Amino acid sequence: MFLQIDNLSKQYNHHTDGLVDALKDITFTIEKGLFVTITGPSGAGKSTLLLMLGGLVHPTAGQVVFNNESLYALQHDGLAGFRRRHVGFVMQNFGLIPYLSALQNVMVPLALQNIETAEQQQRATNLLDSVGLTGRINHLPRELSSGQQQRVAIARAMANNPSMILADEPTGNLDPALAREILELLKKLNVEKNITVIMVTHSPQAAEYGNMRIKLKEGQLQ
Amino acid sequence: MSIYRLVWLELLHRKSQLVSGLLAITLGIAVIVGIRSVAVFSEKAVAVKLDNLGANILVLPQGAGVDDYYSADIDAPTFPENYVERITASMLPGVDNLSPKLTRRVKIGSHAVVLTGILPAGEIASKPLWQTAGLVGADVQASCAPSNPANESQGLKDDRLQRKPIDALSRNDCFIGTAAAQRLGLAEGGTVIIEKKEFRVARLLPETGTVDDDRIFAHLHTVQTLLGTGSQISAIEIMGCCNAISEGLLGKLRNILPDTRITTIGQIVSTQIETNRLMNKISFIFLIIILVVGGISIGNFMWANVNERRRELGILLMIGASKKKIHAILLLKASVLGFFGGVLGYVIGTASSMILGPQLAGIVVQPVPVLFFWSVLLSVVIAIVGSFIPAYMAAKLDPFTIMQEL
Numbered sequence A: 001m002f003l004q005i006d007n008l009s010k011q012y013n014h015h016t017d018g019l020v021d022a023l024k025d026i027t028f029t030i031e032k033g034l035f036v037t038i039t040g041p042s043g044a045g046k047s048t049l050l051l052m053l054g055g056l057v058h059p060t061a062g063q064v065v066f067n068n069e070s071l072y073a074l075q076h077d078g079l080a081g082f083r084r085r086h087v088g089f090v091m092q093n094f095g096l097i098p099y100l101s102a103l104q105n106v107m108v109p110l111a112l113q114n115i116e117t118a119e120q121q122q123r124a125t126n127l128l129d130s131v132g133l134t135g136r137i138n139h140l141p142r143e144l145s146s147g148q149q150q151r152v153a154i155a156r157a158m159a160n161n162p163s164m165i166l167a168d169e170p171t172g173n174l175d176p177a178l179a180r181e182i183l184e185l186l187k188k189l190n191v192e193k194n195i196t197v198i199m200v201t202h203s204p205q206a207a208e209y210g211n212m213r214i215k216l217k218e219g220q221l222q
Numbered sequence B: 001m002s003i004y005r006l007v008w009l010e011l012l013h014r015k016s017q018l019v020s021g022l023l024a025i026t027l028g029i030a031v032i033v034g035i036r037s038v039a040v041f042s043e044k045a046v047a048v049k050l051d052n053l054g055a056n057i058l059v060l061p062q063g064a065g066v067d068d069y070y071s072a073d074i075d076a077p078t079f080p081e082n083y084v085e086r087i088t089a090s091m092l093p094g095v096d097n098l099s100p101k102l103t104r105r106v107k108i109g110s111h112a113v114v115l116t117g118i119l120p121a122g123e124i125a126s127k128p129l130w131q132t133a134g135l136v137g138a139d140v141q142a143s144c145a146p147s148n149p150a151n152e153s154q155g156l157k158d159d160r161l162q163r164k165p166i167d168a169l170s171r172n173d174c175f176i177g178t179a180a181a182q183r184l185g186l187a188e189g190g191t192v193i194i195e196k197k198e199f200r201v202a203r204l205l206p207e208t209g210t211v212d213d214d215r216i217f218a219h220l221h222t223v224q225t226l227l228g229t230g231s232q233i234s235a236i237e238i239m240g241c242c243n244a245i246s247e248g249l250l251g252k253l254r255n256i257l258p259d260t261r262i263t264t265i266g267q268i269v270s271t272q273i274e275t276n277r278l279m280n281k282i283s284f285i286f287l288i289i290i291l292v293v294g295g296i297s298i299g300n301f302m303w304a305n306v307n308e309r310r311r312e313l314g315i316l317l318m319i320g321a322s323k324k325k326i327h328a329i330l331l332l333k334a335s336v337l338g339f340f341g342g343v344l345g346y347v348i349g350t351a352s353s354m355i356l357g358p359q360l361a362g363i364v365v366q367p368v369p370v371l372f373f374w375s376v377l378l379s380v381v382i383a384i385v386g387s388f389i390p391a392y393m394a395a396k397l398d399p400f401t402i403m404q405e406l
Helices: A045-052 A078-088 A102-112 A117-130 A144-160 A176-195 B001-012 B016-053 B066-071 B083-090 B121-125 B128-132 B148-153 B178-184 B218-226 B243-245 B249-256 B269-307 B308-316 B323-361 B369-395 B399-405
Strands: A002-014 A018-030 A037-038 A061-066 A087-091 A165-170 A196-200 A212-217 B055-060 B095-108 B111-118 B174-175 B191-192 B197-204 B215-219 B233-239 B262-264
Touching: A002 A045, A002 A102, A002 B269, A018 A061, A037 A045, A037 A176, A045 A165, A045 A196, A061 B262, A078 A087, A078 B308, A078 B323, A102 B001, A117 A144, A144 A165, A144 A176, A165 A176, A196 B095, A212 B128, B001 B016, B001 B323, B016 B269, B016 B323, B016 B369, B055 B249, B083 B095, B083 B233, B083 B249, B095 B191, B111 B178, B111 B218, B174 B191, B178 B197, B191 B215, B215 B218, B233 B399, B249 B262, B269 B308, B269 B323, B269 B369, B308 B323, B308 B399, B323 B369
Parallel strands: A037 A196, A037 A212, A087 A165, A165 A196, B111 B215, B174 B197
Antiparallel strands: A002 A018, A002 A061, B055 B233, B055 B262, B095 B111, B095 B233, B174 B215, B191 B197
């Protein structure tokens, strides 16, 4: 089993509302190579679920099992290692470091794995080529369009050859044409490289890309 | 891309923050370096002045006053000559030179003059124990006064060169001060009868403007025989290192010679020692202030930086940076700031002291290389200590909250 979610719950202590259930007793499994979409209204717990799958938010109850290993049995360093080796993140606002060029942004995850600079540069250049940014590698994020920034973010997510890409509203800030380009790019990676894509989206069109669709409402599966 | 490059690019990205952070630590270090540089050269200048002044500690018999020493009364008390050996045997640091003396007023014809028995340097050198103690005509130690070439390069005039040491003095020779020679009508190469013994005038001493101008100097042991005092002396003059005096040399001498009276010659000694103490205290106080203020400034700067960089730090956590790595990135940044702050602080502090030293303290100040090492070390330590809590807090940032902001 690639990814197994067992009775997962998450409660937050809200400063005015007290304890709030973000996720309530969710159970499902994801096979390797699927394109999973998670939809639901705002506050349904979509992003919380995504971050929990990425090892960034500890569950209140239940567990996330990745390749037969309980994720949250790991300590902080173990979870960071899990993210470095297995997960690529793509966020709505791209999450690029503003003072680094496109090339340097893609090199950062490789630097965290202590890969030599020459190899970092080679791999990052190839990745930027593969997302169609050959002539833009030395541009800062502010010098790129939204679509180009999201491509850089996807190239960075691919830098560590991840098992899965976790995308949180990756087309939320893009016009329909650019959104389609990005979704096609994710689909291409999913099909050609057999990378599992788990994407949170509000868009019904984007959700159509999924071959496994999860709907959340008030923290529960629908 | 290395972590070092990441830190460097971030520093250059926020130039105004870089300048303000660097300025806080640079100015603090510059103040310490400036004060220490002036203090170091002030101590050297004081040591040279004291050295030029000659003996600055006087060992007298118990109950004797300085007046007794100078008036050379016939009844003035004495103490055994072997007290000199007690001092040398103790190997006290800071005793740079010493000279036992027996002083008595004698009549030559109708003139009363002061006869002083001294031991020439050559005779002192013949005593192995004294040689071991390094007391014989040795250059003053660097801790006390710099060597002559160093003195001159620092603009400190070494007047000892004008006071040629009495290296050799035959038992039948004497040296005569200018005023005494004039009163007695003596010239170099002539003879003089003192207490029925004939002495050859080996040298007329240059005028010093002190009581020495009225004195006749002869070999200590000859004078002891002549006056029938036995192996007694009336004083031991010591050239004490000023640092050692401030660190309690007088008290240590009193422990060795409890039945004597030990005093410093001249107000200048205590004044200069107090000045040096004051400089050291000021340095220390500034050091504490800089440590506290510099640490808080850097801590505040780093905390503001962490808050401003929450998004970046969240991205790094997201793509797999461990908390240790986040911690290391921030402390590396602090170290870089500290290093450059230390270097700049040393340069500015040294330049300021070189410019202001002659104007404010009347001394020539030159760079003190050892302060470079301490500046950089202190600066890096302040920066790291000040940044430790912000870096720790940054590593504890809640990824979920940050990710919501992305």
